[in-house]
Amino acid sequence: MSDIFPNAEPEEAPPDRAAALQNTIGIVDLQLRIMKSELIEIQIRLAEGDQGAIREGARLLSDIRYWLKQAHDVETEIETYRKANEGIAHDYAIDFDAARSQVRCRLDRLRDCRGPTVVS
Secondary structure (H helix, E strand, O other): OOOOOOOOOOOOOOOOHHHHHHHHHHHHHHHHHHHHHHHHHHHHHHHOOOOHHHHHHHHHHHHHHHHHHHHHHHHHHHHHHHHHHHOOEOOEOOOHHHHHHHHHHHHHHHHHHHOOOOOO
16 A cells, blocks of 8 residues: 555554544545646556556556545444534434423413412
């Protein structure tokens, strides 16, 4: 792989999980940008008739697939982390404020229907 970072781990990991994930996104993004420029160079070489560029292009495409998978995995991990922080389970969350408001409205309507008599 065309690793500019042989060790994809940051030297000093941020204490916050979200910051660590954002740092990883930066690394993946940089790696993909580098490979994009390499791919453009290979396209130029292919246009000039360099047959050796075919093998390098295949290797680079394999590397790009790997890094795109890494990017997808990090995005999935960020989404899972976000949902956990927001209290979302199984792709839905309970909006307690809305539920509380609805319950209050229903109780108010029941009180209005009850009339002036008080039940002990």
